[in-house]
């Protein structure tokens with residue numbers, strides 16, 4: 001097909017209908033993700049980030065528009081896509097060991113049984129959980145559980161990893177460690193990552209590009225290329241003047257969208273600013 | 276979030292050992308009190324025999340084939356009823372869960388049938404169909420099906436949506452989903468349902484036997500009462516109680532190994 005982009009969102013819209021109430025969450029969301037990119041989608045809580053991610057993953061059908069994954073319209077989760085959920089304690093199965101949790105998605109066709117132990121060990125090593133395969137998820141800390149969930153995603157060898165606020169439930173120090181872990185991992189493995197977060201700092205720090213989602217219903221307010229040096233460092237990068245500017249730009253966009261307090265259930269949507 | 280709950284210090288729960296010890300102490304105390312009351316003639320032996328008399332009666336019963344036959348009859352019908360209940364409840368719960376239509380169309384029926392005590396149907400069923408083993412089984416199943424069914428429906432409803440989304444993302448097959456997510460998620464509810472249902476089943480079995488005189492502990496009890504052998508009647512009541520304890524105890528014993536991953540079991544182990 002010669003698809004240009006790995007992910008291509010076209011006029012994506014989502015309206016939830018609960019009885020007579022129609023909640024317009026997303027409208028006309030458009031952006032692309034190329035192979036090897038690290039893209040962060042940032043927006044305030046309740047903006048519709050999870051909804052967007054579910055539409056992209058094929059977990060829920062958009063009301064309008066579509067997502068192309070490797071040139072094909074997404075209707076069900078594609079085989080070469082993995083999702084890391086925020087709530088690791090529910091996405092990992094407590095009745096299975098970490099190794100078994102990682103092995104479960106490895107279907108026969110793509111992963112012959114004899115190759116699996118190696119794949120699992122490698123995935124665990126990539127997230128710093130060497131030798132933890134025999135442990136149950138609830139025997140580990142929150143940060144370690146999220147690492148295990150990431151290892152499961154890695155072992156699956158997807159072309160793109162979608163992450164939905166994966167570090168929102170861990171403490172600040174663990175969060176910093178996990179940010180650097182995911183960044184390092186994605187660079188090392190050349191992974192394409194679409195990372196959703198409400199945290200502006202996290203988005204600017206990690207991303208090659210930041211897609212700012214704002215408004216009601218939400219749309220792309222701006223698609224910003226993060227022109228910071230490729231190697232990120234929690235202290236140095238965050239001290240760069242450019243980091244501060246980018247941060248302020250994203251903050252400003254999100255604040256601007258908040259000002260006109262609009263109702264989701266309004267019939268006529270206000271036009272978003274489009275870059 | 277649930278992490279907090281899971282790691283909470285198990286203040287309110289006792290370890291199994293402490294529970295058993297306390298239970299044994301309480302029971303021993305009660306029996307002692309009862310013996311003292313009997314010896315002191317506070318209790319008439321024609322109404323309530325002394326524990327030692329009951330123990331004697333139990334000893335005499337335990338060497339008769341009639342007694343063991345009765346125990347076997349009661350236990351076996353209860354076990355068979357539990358199998359039948361599972362065979363009915365599992366597909367029914369799945370149908371109720373899978374389809375809103377089935378849920379709505381069965382809701383009224385189930386809510387209507389649930390509060391009818393199984394025991395209340397005994398005279399009617401016997402009148403209509405006579406005292407056969409089939410009728411006995413029907414009465415037991417009808418009376419003790421509901422806790423199992425209700426628990427299964429709850430269990431299916433409580434399967435975390437996120438686990439199912441995870442299964443879709445990683446493209447689990449149908450059997451993989453059933454085996455790795457549905458069954459383990461529903462298991463705690465199934466065991467709760469089983470524990471409640473088996474106790475009710477045993478009661479209905481004994482009461483049916485008692486009323487109709489079909490072989491089992493219930494009919495032995497009726498006979499003992501008829502002949503005024505009070506200590507034997509008490510011994511049989513004691514055996515019935517122990518059977519109930521045995522049944523629910525076996526289900527509880529299954530919980531340890533089967534639900535080792537469940538927060539309740541983890542608390543127990545830590546406590």
Ligand SMILES: Nc1ncnc2c1ncn2[C@@H]1O[C@H](COP(=O)(O)OP(=O)(O)O)[C@@H](O)[C@H]1O
Nearest residue numbers: 016018023025044045046047048049050051052
């Ligand atoms: N299944 C659903 N049905 C109806 N409303 C929903 C559903 N899922 C989410 N919403 C609503 O959509 C809005 C956006 O939710 P979400 O996508 O989770 O936001 P975010 O992830 O950015 O915090 C919220 O107001 C939420 O209540």
Ligand SMILES: [Mg+2]
Nearest residue numbers: 049050051165
């Ligand atoms: Mg969200």
